Amino acid sequence: MFKDLLRLERFPTTWCPGCGIGQIMIQLAMVMDELGLNYTNCVIICGIGCTGRLAGYMNVDSIYTLHGRTLPVAEAVKLVNPSLKVIVVSGDGDLASIGGNHLLHATRRNPDLTVLCNNNEVYGLTGGHAGPTTPRDTKTVSSPAGASYDPLNLQNLIKAGANYFYAKTTVYHQVHLRNCLKEAIARPGFAFVDITSQCIENYGRRLGFNSAYEMLLHFRKTYKRAPEGAETLEPYEIGIVRRG
Amino acid sequence: MGKIIISGEGGQGVRVISHTLATLLADLGYEVSLLYDYDSAVRGAMSMAHLVFDKEPIANPVIEDADILLKLSDKASGLRAEKTVCETGLCIDEEIPFDKLGIEKFGREVFGNMIALGRLMALIGIKVSEKELAKVLPLKYPEENISAVRFGYHLKEEDLERGLKSRKRRHFDFSSGQPGTADREAEN
Amino acid sequence: MRRLVQGNEAVFLGALKAGASFFAGYPITPSSEILVLAVEHAARGPAFKFIQSEDELAAANAIIGASLAGAKSFTATSGPGFSLMQEAIGYGHQAEVPTVFVNVQRVGPATGMPTMPAQQDILQTKYGSSGDYYPLVFYPDSVEECYRYAVAAFNAAEESLSPVILLSDAFVGHLNETVNLDDIEVEVVPRSRLPLGTDKRTFTGLAHDEDGRPRTADAVVYQKWLYKVKARHEQVAARYSYFEFQANASSDTLLISYGIVSRVTAPLTSQFALFRPIRILPMLGPELRQCARNYEKIVVIEANDGQYACLVECELKRDVIRVPLLGGRINLDLAKKGLSEKLEREVS
DSSP states (O other), X not given: OGXXXXXXXXXXXXXXXXXXXXXXXXXXHHHXXXXXXXXXXXXXEEOSSGGGGGGGGBSSOEEEXXXXXXXXXXXXXXXXXXXXXXXXXXXHHXXXXXXXXXXXXXXXXXXXXXXXXXXXXXXXXXXXXXXXTOOTTOOBTTBTTOOOSOOOOHHHHHTTSSSEEEEEEESSOHHHHHXXXXXXXXXXXXXXXXXXXOOIIIIIHHHTOOSHHHHHHHHHHHOEEOOTTOSSOXXXXXXXXXXX | OEEEEEEEETTSOHHHHHHHHHHHHHHTTOEEEXXXXXXXXXXXXXXXXXXXXXXXXXXXXXXXXXEEEEESSSOSOXXXXXXXXXXXXXXXXXXXXXXXXXXXXXXXXXXHHHHHHHHHHHHHTOOOOHHHHHHHSOSSSHHHHHHHHHHHHTOOGGGXXXXXXXXXXXXXXXXXXXXXXXXXXXXX | OXXXXXXXXXXXXXXXXXXXXXXXEOOOTTTHHHHHHHHHHHHHOTTSEEEEOSSHHHHHHHHHHHHHTTXXXXXXXXXXXXXXXXXXXXXXXXXXXXXXXXXXXXXXXXXXXXXXXXXXXXXXXXXXXXXXXXXXXXXOOSHHHHHHHHHHHHHHHHXXXXXXXXXXXXHHHHOEEEEEGGGOOOOOOOOOSOOTTSSOOEEESSOBOTTSOBOTTOHHHHHHXXXXXXXXXXXXXXXXXXXXXXXXXXXXXXXXXXXXXXXXHGGGGGTSEEEEEXXXXXXXXXXXXXXXXXXXXXXXXXXXXXXXXXXXXXXXXXXXXXXXXXXXOOOHHHHHHHXXXXXXXXXX
């Protein structure tokens, strides 16, 4: 039962009603249950931010690291005990801004890790500051005149490695998300799952969404499946690109 | 107790000379301390080694007044020693054109540092077989290195521009554990 | 076997003796020899793991992860890298992770003098990370001590469940001395906590309770935790009270020095009483008080601008005379000169 993997006694969670992280956690638990992953063979490493709280709600050994440092910690854990499945769950800022250098080197060293990136385009927990994946011109608490830069192209960054696995999906596309997770976890190497997710309170509302549900509908409308066999995902396409 | 300072610049072989000498002395049963004091550059900056050897464990590895100073370049200042052996032009005690001899006798300037090592060994009075020496020398160019050390060990006046006849001749007696000094007539 | 061993080499061999099986690091003078020894050792067999991290932030965090996964882990760096690692050190104290950080000190601040010895990170070991924490810090002064106190550092880490700092400096790290490490007997404290993958624990940098559950708004729980950790560290420290003291009935001055400076001032034993802390932190309060009792003057001679002197003053509530040896020039002549100046008499 996937619920065995959740610390239900600690619910309700700290996340805002409608937050995408909760849904990612459920999908992850379902996939772990399907794959037979539990506290004897799996460790979850979380970063700082709302996403990081996930570690505390799952019934496995977990580490809630310093901001940006999930990858060095996870790689070391895997190196010491290769029999463990090591799953990293973190946010876009934690992974691609302060954690950016480690992400870069993960594409080079290709450690056997699965990374779930809760990509909600914002630093939610601190109040809604712009992040490395915030689209240009988006108004946030730290970009009141609109974000001045283009967002990082995570796909291209992951593709810097000789071998790579980059999955793009959204919280709305639950079945697709689960399939991405299954393949990512099974892959013996670095697998990055970029999950577009909704932060309603500190991001969505400022953009004009009235509810998380509206944001999910927006994901449904905006994101389309990439064509079969595509080697590059275009903006707003969900799918998996891989080499090796 | 013997106190040797080897001073040069990065690339001249200060480490090789000092570490080889230290290893030889350690193998002979001495207590040895070897301390490096060098500037931050791969080539061309100050590089010094302080080598102390004694029968007893060594308290202070930093040398104030050396028994012998080997000066391969003048990057370091303020060094004091009873006897100085140096590259041409760097002192008024015993000048040996290491670079020149390195090229002349062994084809490369850098073998001068092995000649210097040999000279130091002779001054200290270390006797080791070539087999023992080969064990501690660098792996590259083994024959040239041994020959250069042997050459430096047996350096005679006619090999040198200015001669080994120096103003002060010192005899070092390390066997008693005390550095002894006794003036001696220069030998011809 | 008796042979010439380098200080940094002795640290590495001590780590191995203590059971270390994981090293992550970043090359930085004058500690890089330890990294190279680690990679060479890792190549000899699968039991020892090595990562050359992309930066010190990664290295420091990697050894935390490795420790939680069950390995005795360590890293080695110098001042600038040590500064980068401070957050991870704090994390190790908050999450209670046994590991060892080796800092082979050089002149700072910042890039400073990469090859010159200094003792300028003393206060950084105490206050470098945010928050209140109670680090254990050791500082050997010889090649043999590098070996012994590397083992001690790992043992203290296991007992205190915290990151222990092993200090060294550019001179000690690169010093070669004749030693026989095989003859040195040491005890090794085994790992007690179960590794990751055996339970349902959360290890976190957040303030937390006994179960590891984040408690980010409970002052009572926090204080209880902090004082529990403090007491544990003090109890462990009491078992590692390493220092040397040579009384001198004919002197009115106690000369305190440590690390390479204590080697250089050793010949002054006829003129001063000498105290050498090997455990730098927690302060050797009772020991210092006892040894300093009969001496009118206390001098701390160190390769920084009065960092340990500051701690001694605070601990003893007595004035301390400072003799700094700065910029990598550490020798007896300068020590005598500095002492003469500060004591206003000839020290020769």
